[in-house]
Amino acid sequence: MAGAISSGPPTSTRTYQGLGQYLMLPSWVIIGFFLVLPVGMMLIYSFLTKEFRGGVIWEFSLSAYDQFFFDRGLFGDEPAKIEWTYITIFWRSIWQAALATVLCLIIGFPTAWFIATRSGRNKAILLFLITIPYWVNLLIRTISMKFLIRDTGPLNTWLIEFGLISEPLHMVNTNFAVQLGLFYSYLPFMVLPIYASVERYNNSLSEAAADLYASKFVILSKIVLPMVKPGIIAGCILVFVPSLGAFLAPDLLGGAKNFMIGSLIEEQFKGNAGNWPFGAAASMILLSMVLVVLLFYARAQDKGGQNHG
Amino acid sequence: MARKVDLKRFPGFQSMTYLCLILLYAPLLIVMVYSFNDSRSITSWGGISLRWYEDVFFGLEAEKFRAAAFNSVVIAIIAAITSTTIATMAATGMLRAGKFRGKSFSFALINLPLMVPEIVTAVATLIFFSAIGFNAGYLTILIAHIVFCIPFAYLPIAARMQGIEDIYEQAAQDLYATRFEAFKLILLPLMAPGILSGFLLAFIISLDDFIITNFVKGAGIETLPTAIFGAAKQGIKPNIMAISTLLLLVSVVFVTLSYLIGRMGQNKNGKQI
Numbered sequence: 001m002a003g004a005i006s007s008g009p010p011t012s013t014r015t016y017q018g019l020g021q022y023l024m025l026p027s028w029v030i031i032g033f034f035l036v037l038p039v040g041m042m043l044i045y046s047f048l049t050k051e052f053r054g055g056v057i058w059e060f061s062l063s064a065y066d067q068f069f070f071d072r073g074l075f076g077d078e079p080a081k082i083e084w085t086y087i088t089i090f091w092r093s094i095w096q097a098a099l100a101t102v103l104c105l106i107i108g109f110p111t112a113w114f115i116a117t118r119s120g121r122n123k124a125i126l127l128f129l130i131t132i133p134y135w136v137n138l139l140i141r142t143i144s145m146k147f148l149i150r151d152t153g154p155l156n157t158w159l160i161e162f163g164l165i166s167e168p169l170h171m172v173n174t175n176f177a178v179q180l181g182l183f184y185s186y187l188p189f190m191v192l193p194i195y196a197s198v199e200r201y202n203n204s205l206s207e208a209a210a211d212l213y214a215s216k217f218v219i220l221s222k223i224v225l226p227m228v229k230p231g232i233i234a235g236c237i238l239v240f241v242p243s244l245g246a247f248l249a250p251d252l253l254g255g256a257k258n259f260m261i262g263s264l265i266e267e268q269f270k271g272n273a274g275n276w277p278f279g280a281a282a283s284m285i286l287l288s289m290v291l292v293v294l295l296f297y298a299r300a301q302d303k304g305g306q307n308h309g
Numbered sequence: 310m311a312r313k314v315d316l317k318r319f320p321g322f323q324s325m326t327y328l329c330l331i332l333l334y335a336p337l338l339i340v341m342v343y344s345f346n347d348s349r350s351i352t353s354w355g356g357i358s359l360r361w362y363e364d365v366f367f368g369l370e371a372e373k374f375r376a377a378a379f380n381s382v383v384i385a386i387i388a389a390i391t392s393t394t395i396a397t398m399a400a401t402g403m404l405r406a407g408k409f410r411g412k413s414f415s416f417a418l419i420n421l422p423l424m425v426p427e428i429v430t431a432v433a434t435l436i437f438f439s440a441i442g443f444n445a446g447y448l449t450i451l452i453a454h455i456v457f458c459i460p461f462a463y464l465p466i467a468a469r470m471q472g473i474e475d476i477y478e479q480a481a482q483d484l485y486a487t488r489f490e491a492f493k494l495i496l497l498p499l500m501a502p503g504i505l506s507g508f509l510l511a512f513i514i515s516l517d518d519f520i521i522t523n524f525v526k527g528a529g530i531e532t533l534p535t536a537i538f539g540a541a542k543q544g545i546k547p548n549i550m551a552i553s554t555l556l557l558l559v560s561v562v563f564v565t566l567s568y569l570i571g572r573m574g575q576n577k578n579g580k581q582i
Contacts, residue, residue: 015478015496016401016488020409023402026395027459028411031418034456035430038437042429045436055439107332110325117317126326128568133333135510135564137517139534139541140553144336147343147545152352154339187333206316220319245426247520252541262428269435269524276436283432290426 039287046280054274064281086264090285093260096175097243100182101190104239105232108190112231113224115191116198127195134188142248145181146172149253173255181249189238197231230301237297241290261286337557344550361551370540374552377536381516384451384532389512392458393466396511397504399459400467401492405475422457430457431524438525445527453525454515461514462507465571469503470496502570509567513560 016023046064048056066072071083115126133141148155149171156168171177201224209219225232247262254260261282268279344362348355365374399419403412422430434453438445477499478491486494497504519534526535533556541549 014405014407015475015482015491016406018406018409019488020402020406020412023398023406024411024415027399027415027419030395031421031456031459034434034437034452035421035425036418038433039425039429041437041440042433045440107325107329110319110322111329113319114322114326126330129330130333131568132561132564133337135513135517136337136560137519137534137553137556139517139519139538140340140557141337143537143541143545143549143553144340146541147550148336148339150545154343154352157352184332184336187329191329203317210314210316216314216316216319219316241426245428247428265428265432269432279432280436283429286426287429290424290429294424 042280043284046277046284048277050275050277052274054269054276056276061277064275064277067275067278068281068285086282089259089264090261092175092258093244093262094289096179096182096260097240097246099179100186100243101236101240103179103183104187104190105236108187108235109194109232112191112194112235113198116195116201130188130191130195134192138185138248141185142181142252145184146177146252149177149180172253173258175254175258177253178250178258178260181253182243182246185246185249186239186243189242190235193234193238194228194231197228197234201227233297233300237293241293244289245286340550341554341557344547344554346547349547361547362555364548365551365555368548370548373531374533374536377531377533380447380530381533384447384454385512385515388451388454388458388515389462389508391455392511393462393504393508395455396459396462396466396507397500399463400470401496404467404470405478405496419463420460423460427457427520431521434521435524445525446530447527449525449527450522450530450532453521454518457518457521458511458515462511465506465510465567466500466503469500469506469571473499506567506571509563509570513563513567516556517560 045056047060047062049059049061049063051057067083068086069083070080072078072080111130115123115130118126147153150156151168151170151172156165159165160168171180205223205227206219209223214222245262246260247266250258250260250263251266254263265279265282265286267273268275268282273279345357345359346354347358347360365371396419399415402409403415403419425433430453434449434456435445438449443449473496477495481491481495482488517534518532519538522532523535523538526532531539533552537549537552537556540546
């Protein structure tokens with residue numbers, strides 16, 4: 001996602017003029033046939049009738065979306081009320097993702113700035129240290145976090161040994177644990193794009209401001225932040241979007257009470273619910289939310305481009 | 310004029326950086342340390358031993374993990390080779406073939422796997438294979454992996470190609486090389502570090518994938534992440550920590566290699582080109 005966000009359509013030379021479409025053909029076919037077509041198929045499935053224990057009956061139905069938003073009683077004959085179960089799950093996902101984004105920004109921005117302003121070797125080492133967790137298996141990272149914060153895990157053991165608490169803190173299977181997991185999972189996604197922005201920041205702007213008696217706080221808030229805003233927005237999207245559809249953190253660190261969109265969808269296909277059209281509908285709603293965020297981003301980027309030439 | 314204050318320094322930023330690194334590494338390091346724990350209970354420390362590594366390779370679940378690791382590696386190798394080839398062609402098309410119809414659309418398409426949330430890709434792929442009556446198995450995992458590896462392979466390859474001017478291919482063509490020869494004898498060798506770097510990243514991304522694999526794998530087929538997930542659902546046992554540590558080290562080695570190869574190529578060619 002990083003590259004998609006940070007680099008626009010590249011410049012081009014013409015050595016292989018006329019061959020462009022042939023060279024693109026494999027990517028068109030593979031991605032078109034195995035991603036675009038499947039998403040279209042998923043849209044169709046969300047309007048079909050469910051078959052019990054997975055699969056669909058090819059009969060048009062709005063019941064998946066209806067079930068998502070309305071409660072018509074056990075037999076479907078009562079007057080429709082708003083169904084809060086799924087809206088609550090989506091709402092929880094949105095605020096968990098938003099909170100993770102804010103926390104990542106609070107830690108990630110100073111980190112990115114600090115790294116980008118180091119010189120030579122130190123910079124390369126620090127940057128590399130941030131990059132490694134970015135590539136390490138998310139499943140293993142989530143399991144590690146769960147091990148650390150278990151009731152009888154190392155964190156509680158140490159806190160008790162140091163006399164800070166007497167009873168172990170119960171953290172696993174809470175919203176807090178899910179939040180910690182999301183924050184921990186996507187922190188590097190915040191640091192890297194902000195770093196790229198700070199790299200391009202021209203420090204003589206700060207010097208000019210300081211010559212005009214601006215305080216450090218003013219320099220940071222009035223000069224630096226607006227200049228590195230593209231990186232901040234990119235970082236926020238890279239944290240928010242995967243957090244919104246996260247499955248591992250809510251599944252391993254949260255319990256049944258801390259369901260997020262990802263776990264809800266998974267349950268329709270792999271779990272006991274077995275309602276494919278409903279899972280497809282929930283996926284479509286998630287995808288639409290992500291598209292809205294990305295469109296908002298594209299618009300913000302266009303505006304930024306006009307302002308800075 | 311020498312300044313008294315360093316305008317690049319802001320109070321607290323350094324401590325935030327250390328905090329960030331501690332947060333990122335503490336859980337991983339603790340699991341690594343505890344994977345060498347001799348104690349049968351995962352909470353108390355009983356001295357250093359390799360018994361859980363022995364358990365991973367020769368214990369009761371060894372057969373299961375070995376089969377899963379084999380599947381993971383085979384799928385990752387094929388997916389990485391295929392997606393790197395496709396990505397190299399795509400990068401050549403995007404960066405070396407001038408303007409053509411569908412170019413901006415192509416750029417969006419290549420990055421599409423990164424935009425769509427993983428769980429949505431997983432659902433869509435599962436539905437698609439089920440709708441066309443394609444049995445879930447190794448092939449479904451492989452196809453899904455190739456799709457989402459393409460953008461990851463594309464990034465370092467395109468970055469590298471952008472750094473190579475086309476004067477060398479032009480010169481070759483002036484000396485009557487065909488375009489195919491110019492590609493094979495000039496561009497491809499210059500691109501080698503970028504292609505290798507893309508291959509390694511695609512390999513790691515495929516090896517690590519859990520969510521999509523979990524959806525599209527056939528019954529009874531496990532890759533390493535799905536096997537680890539299944540075992541971890543029943544409780545985090547010490548052998549899970551040992552196998553996690555091993556997988557972690559594989560990732561670190563591959564990413565480090567990818568980084569060094571990418572940089573090495575730049576040092577050698579960056580100044581000349």
